[in-house]
Amino acid sequence: MVRDSIKLDLTMFLYYETLNEDGKQIVVIDAQQGTEGSYYIAKKCLCPEGVFVRQGYSSVLATNTVIRRMIKETDGEHFEEMRSLEQNLTFEAAQKEFSDRNILFGEMQMKTL
Secondary structure (H helix, E strand, C coil), X not given: CHHHHEECCCHHHEEEEEEEECCEEEEEEEECCXXXXXXXXXXXXXXXXXXXXXXXXXXXXXXXXXXXXXHHHHCCCCHHHCCCCCXXXXXXXXXXXXXXXXXXXXXXXXXXX
16 A cells, blocks of 8 residues: 555555554554655645655645755755665675776775765
8 A cells, every 4th residue: 555655665664563452453654764855645746735744743745845855855966865775885796897897996986986
């Protein structure tokens, strides 16, 4: 349901469990912050009726200005600040690719990347 209702896919950031309370089943969902900033209700698209932002303990509809800022922040301009899902990162693949193409890949290139 979450994958179909909310875009972009944030299922990898969810933890859920089903509890029994007074004979009723309750689904508890814990949503961690995703790597993208622009998540929205699929049926509403990226318009103010479908994008919510947190204000304290509440979720409120986002304004057009906020939506534009969110899109700008997540369109790749700030990729250096984005969180990688893979945290055990190395340059091994890059070193092999550069070597196969006879391109210098030293400390300066690693710092640039």
